[in-house]
Amino acid sequence: MTDDPRTQPLREWNRLARENTENAIVSSMFEGVLEASEPIESFATWLLAGTAAVASFFISNADKLLPVITKAGFITCGIFLCLSCIFGLLSKVFALRCHVGSRTSAAVKKTFLDHLAKYKEEETEIQRGAEFWGISLQSGIGMERVLQEFLAPFPSWVKWLTMRNLKKNAGNPQIAYLSQVKSFHAQGVSAFLQALCFIGFLGSGFVFAAVI
Template identity: 50%
Template sequence: MTDPQKPDPLLEWNRLSRENAENAIVSSMFEASSTAIEPIEAFVTWLLVGAAAVASFLLGNSDKLVAILGQRGFLWCGLLLAASCLFGLIAKTYLLKAEIGHRIGRAVAEVLPLQLKSHEETEERIQAAASQRGIELETGIRMERVLSEFLAPMPHFVKWLVARSLKKHGNSPQMAHLLRIESMNRLGLFSFLQSLAFLVFIVVGFVAAVT
């Protein structure tokens, strides 16, 4: 007779199978969304280089441009260009963070299955030997030790970031993807602010030139 306190093994198997398939689909969708990094990177880089070139031109011709734009107009144009460059640099940092996370994730995804397969084969032999001797052994991978060994040589701020991420997303099977998506969201925000500051610079420059 089945213990009413325990879930039906068939139902539990079905639940786990569905969750694993759904998680795999979500992971593939997150992975596909990472391809958006490349065009955003090209745009941010192009606009950052363009803003820096225009700023260099303004500084090199300040005496002539002040007469055209006025002192206040020239100052506002310079501030807006500086803001555009600042937002571009911040976007670049989130871009770097997302790209590093993506590459590390791909490397782990390639190596981890091989390590797990090797461990499972050894685990089966150990469990068989333990069963013959009538003893029980814990042969599962100790993730606490894995993280402890991995973080041991890391700087303190990296340990803090990992602990914060585990606390925030530790229960999600999509943790690695969520961290990358967060970086991409911030990348999109600062690239938008970068573009907006540059467009406002153009408008302010024309207004200052005709007034």
């Protein structure tokens, strides 16, 4: 009975329903993970502000600190502070990319689903009319035309990157989250290196002060 051709549409419907639900669950998991971007950004912002304040104090009191930690120690601590600031700025940039991607995806998803639901209703009526007249009409959304119209006002390099990304991840239902997850990962790594460099600054200061 399972091989009955009459059950093929039902089995295909079941397969698509399962895949759509699984993809929706994975998307929800990605969205949950991306929520962690905000507290990481807050931590990076707090540490960046603290590092900038310490660097300002360090520079303004260089004449008093040089006899304590020596010139080599001052330069080493300064390098760690600069690296911490650089990684902090990178973390902020990746956080911005992550937030922009998330908000853009959410806005597009909402409007896309609204338009798709409206089209589905019209498509049903059109197909009924086509069936009544005994004609065949091509239905479905032409995504190639949609992308062509969307990318028309953008520079050529944006079109090239977009099409390259689409071809590279063709068939992946989570394509909208891939770049966001990469930015989130880079944000976390940058924040970790930012904190590590600040700890390196503190450790270097104590080491060079102790050898005097």
